[in-house]
Amino acid sequence: MSASSPKAPAKTSETLADALRRLAADEVPMPQELTRKLLERASKRPAAAGQPPIYLTPREQEVLTLLVDGLSNKQIASRLRLSQHSVKRLVTSILAKLSSPNRTSAAAKALREGLVFRPADRDAGIAS
Known part of the structure; x- marks a missing residue:
């Protein structure tokens, strides 16, 4: 304008x-x-035939987003003002819900299935 x-x-x-x-x-x-x-x-x-949808709590969603960004449990705890124990429990819950053996696999699945925005998507501002 x-x-x-x-x-x-x-x-x-x-x-x-x-x-x-x-x-x-x-x-x-x-x-x-x-x-x-x-x-x-x-x-x-992707349409996962026969697989139930993945439901994450709002806090799990926050943790997953930071996990995808590559933050450690300690960094996530600091960012969200939680104990490291709480973050570890949340990460364990996320891994179970995503049927992922590790953080890298969970991050890849979250990106592949659109559970979180890629860092570039958030930086660019999807609502522009």
Whole structure:
């Protein structure tokens, strides 16, 4: 948006008005690019025939994301302000839920199945 563009404020107000209309109609306004990326990500998930979906608690999801980023248990504990024992217990639970023998395998499976965003996805900002 350039400062010299007289249409910029009108476009912003039109976008806001459209979002408010959609919210009033019980719709979820979402940028097209985000919708496209989410649908693309969902379509890439392999259909695991006969395998139940993987359910992680919000805390397990946080730990898994940091594990994928390559952090150690000690670093995860520091980042989340947990004891190392708690992190070890959470990692053990994640490994069991993902049927993974080790952290590397769990990280690979999490990325492959879209359980976490790749670090580049988070840095780039999926909602842009």
